[in-house]
Amino acid sequence: MTHKCNQIFNCACGSKLWQSLLPKDFNPSCELNDQTEDNATESFIMHAINGGTILTMREGMNENVEAIGIKDGKICAAGSFEDVKKEFSDSVPKVEEIEGAATLIPAFIEPHVHIIPSAVINAGLDLSPFYGQQLRENVFPKDKYNFDWVKKVLTEKADNMTAGEGWILGHNMDPSLFSSGNKVINADKLDGISNSVPIYITNTSGHLAYINNAAIKVIDEHNISVEAENGSKKQKKVSTGKNGVLEELSEMVPVLKVLIETYDYENGKIKLQAKERIKQEFDKLFESAVSHGSTYMLDAALDEKQIEILKAYAKSSKSKVRIGGAYLIDSLDQLNTSIGSLGLPNSGDEDFNLSFLKLIADGSSQGLTGYQYTPYDCNENYEVFAHAEQSDFNEENEDKIKKLAEQNITGLFNYGYPIEFNGLMRIANNYGWPTMTHANGDHAIDRTLSAFKQAGITKNTIDQRRDRIEHCSLLSPSTMAEMEHLGISPSFTIGHVGYWGWNFKNTIIGQQRADQLDLCASAINNHGMRITLHSDYSVTPMGPLRYMEQAITRLMESAPNQSLEVLNPNERLTPFQALKAMTYDAAWQCHADKWVGSLEVGKCADFTILAESPLRYQNRKNMAYPAQGMRDIPVLKTFKGGKQVFVQPQESYLSNISWDNQNKALTFKYTGPKVSPPKGVEAKIWYQLQDENGDALTDKYTEPMNNVYFNRKVEICTESLSKFDSATKFYLVAGVFLQSKKADVIAASALIDKCCGTSEVNDKTSINKLQLMPSSGSISFEVPSDIQKPKNGTCWLFITDVNTNYGWDNGQVAPNLEGDGSTQGTSTDTGIYYCKNLTDELIESPIDLDSLDLELGKTYKVGICLGSNYRIAAYAVTQCVDKPQRINPIGTL
Structure with a gap:
């Protein structure tokens, strides 16, 4: 396997392939198609009640407060609710409550992504x-x-x-x-x-x-x-x-x-x-970031064109994220030419800040181009080289001997060494620029540390410079000690452990070197480093909760039959260490800590609300690895500068379902829309086991909901029920129960196989592909074709004001609207614009909305209501647009 570098990088994050696909007339000032409403900043208070949590991460500590106050997009107060209210003496602020298991934390930070290349390449077919x-x-x-x-x-x-x-x-x-x-x-x-x-x-x-x-x-x-x-x-x-x-x-x-x-x-x-496809991918990328709770992204390989595009986006009033960046250096000549025009590092603002120079020392270990001292254990087609014993060396094993002799792939180094590479680091230091250096292989990491040392970089400048090694895959105690001595911090692509760990161990580099992958705990506990976890998107998917889960469990997810194998368990992080790496320490490492990373007075009001705390999360399905499944904690809302940039479409669904046949016990989670019942009415969930004909196998059970976004773990213990014992499969059904209304409509169901003990089908009630178009007088959307309507009730489609709460004007009674039995008229005094009975059919085609007075650009709530008591099973929020949003065929350019 022969590689030819020619100053063209041998890894995905340094690839310039995207430049060939980006249309030459792509206009950064108008091509980004973001539909976030441009609302003025509001003053409001977030208040934790009934068990809700607000975690500030102040000074990197696990600090909870009762309330935080937001003014002009910044945190103006944090502490008790009464103390925070004093900051609003000149007005009566809006108060949003965080209840039950819901947890508000600083917004996550993506410390290493590739925005434009990913958006452009993603326009193709995902393989x-x-x-x-x-x-x-x-x-x-x-x-x-x-x-x-x-x-x-x-x-x-x-x-x-x-x-x-x-x-x-x-x-x-x-x-x-x-x-x-x-x-x-x-x-x-x-x-x-x-x-x-x-x-x-x-x-x-x-x-x-x-x-x-x-x-x-x-x-x-x-x-x-x-x-x-x-x-x-x-x-x-x-x-x-x-x-x-x-x-x-x-x-x-x-x-x-x-x-x-x-x-x-x-x-x-x-x-x-x-x-159009590339525009859509930009939108999807930023929407994905905020939907996972992130509001700050550091792009790790920018050129002048990308800086122009991303700066224009970040400065736009419709921007959903803040952007940091690193300017990519591909040669000594380029650095000498461009360094004078770059200005000073970290001279940007909270919207866009160029923080680093980026060097790419080697390639990727899974691509066999990461620069190693010892050859890879496989060839370019991932065939493992023979590890012959002395007794194997005979004429019968000639092919094995030949393969062993070919074991010489050690990867590539991208710069001339030592003159060019050391020169790059020296010039960067002389001009005051911090560097983030891509280095995967152990040989590349050693060369990088030597270059730092030759450039005169020491721990004395650690807080000012914050130099980083990216991916930093194969470490040893000696290299970590040298990093500590020089003041270098690592940013780990933790997916190397989670996604590729088993393949590294068994095919690519072997057990001994695989144990050196992403030594997160040693870096923190033994060397006092401030580490971060990243996706290197689109090398791995974005999802900070997933990075945390993989760092906490170190489970190798590609192991055959999903066996729960852990790669070097001594390197597992605690939940708090992982959360700190994604918030407080990530802000520090990205030179963004003056703006984000913690909820402290004067910082930007960037935060996310999770359905439950990652610090208390425990998955009952696999008690040995309680953090497993953390990636699926719902992100309910995300705020950037006090503006809501994401709200989770409210769906009813079941997850984490597991059946213990021996103990007749079922564990599951139910998530549904927020419930705001009328005064004096208690909100609960109900659940029941039924056979495949819908007949009851158990009594109906109810559990308190605590009036919050709900993510519930419960156990059902069945007694001697002969009908249940004889069934090989059964349905779990669950929904909202309001005590005084006797409402028990189905919101979600799942088919469970007793033999395998897990959910075979996990249905959910949801609104998909929603588009509201007043100019054409229509709404189009999709609902699951197998949604279960109530046996004795109705199924409704509704459109309301975005702030109308659960139920009809919180009255939990039928809307008093004019019209015939199938299509109701409007009643704007209750915030209801449209209501249609879906008992006989499910809508999958546009609905005539000529009579509605909907405003272009305004946001509305559209949802499905199950049952004659009008219980909302799912809804989504959408903005009125003047024309359908184009969806082009994926994979064709």
Whole structure:
């Protein structure tokens, strides 16, 4: 396996592939399509009552307060509710209550992401091993992540296209995580998908791409055309690699440019679709960040174009996040040319701040380009090298001996060493710029520490500079001691442990080196370092609660049969250490602690509200690893500068379901919309076990809800019920129960198999793909086709003001609206604009709203109500728009 660097980085986070895909006329001032309402900042108080928690993280401590006050987008007070109220003596502020298990914490910080490259590449077809926050194979056990799955996804796309219509871009395919089958990919293998539609797939490591013979044909025709145009004048041909395998950007980018020129830019419509898709991906990326509770993102590899785009976004009144950045340096010449024009580091503001220079020392360990002292244990197709014993060396084992001799892949170093690399670090220090240096392999980390030392960087400047090593995968006690001595802090891609740990241990680097991965606890406990955890998005999915879970459990999620194997348990963090790494210490490491990271007076009012505290979270399904499942704690709301930038669509659903057949015990969680019952009415949930015909197997149980967003763990112990004992499968059903109203409509259900002890089906009541369009007088949305309507009741669709609470004007009675039995009129005095009986049909097509007086740009609540007592099972919040939001086919540019 031969790599050619040529000053082009050998890892996904340094790849400049996105530059070829970004339309040349992409306008940073107007292309970002954010629909957040531009409301003026409000003054209000967040008040913890009835067991609710407000955790400030003040000075990095586990400090709870009763209330915080917000004025002009900043924290103006924190402490007791009475003391906070005194800060509002000139007005009566709005008060929002945090109740029950709900927990308010400082907003999370994403300390290492790649915003624009991810948005651009994500416009293609997702071939990654991830489904949300999980490994795809763990969500769909019968659908193995291997080439057969990749082929199925690509074939479905190709079957809907014809030759000449376009080409398919696939991204983030990761053969290192293929669980079965051959991991060799080339043009001949891709021809089993299509021999007419060109296909281009990038490997998640960023150093390989694959094209089929249809793409090779396009390239060959391009080369012939160029040769004909230039006559005898020689032109360098665009290489199609070795049987369609493209190595490094020097081969990948020219092929990509030909495909773009051939299909995208000769057809205005296709070009427009590409721009629209990229705009959508920008929106999705920022929405994903705030939906996971993050309001600060540090982009770890910026150039001038990206700085222009992101600064324009961050300064926009519609920005959902704050952005920090690191300027990418790819050579000594570039640094000498650009350093004078960059200005001073950390001279930005709370919206946008350029904090670091970024160096990329090596590649990725899962891509076999991280720079190691000892060769990898496998070849480029992830075939493990033979580990022959002395007795094996005989003529019969000639192939084994040959393989052992080929064990020489140690990865790559991206800069000339030591002159160029040490020179980069020295110039950065001379100009006062902190550096964040990508280094995965143990050899790359040692060279990085040597460069820091040669540049004169010491612990004396740690708080001023805050130099970092990114990913910092393979550590040892000696390298950590040197980092402590020099004042260098690590930022760990914790997914290396969670997602790739088993493969590192058993295929890529072996047990001994795998135990050196992401030594989080040692860095904190033994060397006093302030660490962070990151996604390196889009290398792994964004999700701070997931990073915390993987750092706390260190479970290897790609282990066969989801066996609960822990990688080096001594390196597990405590929940508080993990939370601090994602908030207080992340703000410090990103030079953003003057603005975010804790809820202290004078800092930005950036916070998120979780359904339960990650510090108290305990998953009953696997008591040995109580933090397992922490990634699924619902993020209810996120605020940036006192403005709400995300609210969780309120759904009813069951999760974390586990059946103990021996003890006849069931554990589960039920999450539903916030309940605000009328005075004197007690809110509870009810749940029951039923057979497949809907007949009761147990009595109905009720549990207090505490009037909060609800995430509940309960146990059902069944007695000697012969009907239940004879059933092999049963349904768990749950919903809202209001004591005086006798309401027991179904809000969610799940089918449980006694044999395997877990939920086979997990239904939820939800509103999907919601669009409210007053100009066309219609609303369109989707609801699950198998939603269970009440046997003796009705099912309603409703539209209300966004602030109308649970139930009809909190009265919990039928709305007094005019109209016939199927479609009701409006009653704006109660905040209800529309109500339709869905007893006989479920709406999946636009509904006529000509009679409604809805305002363009205003936000409304649209939901489903189950039962004659009008209990809301799910709702979503949407903004009126003047035209449908375009959804282009994924994967086609």
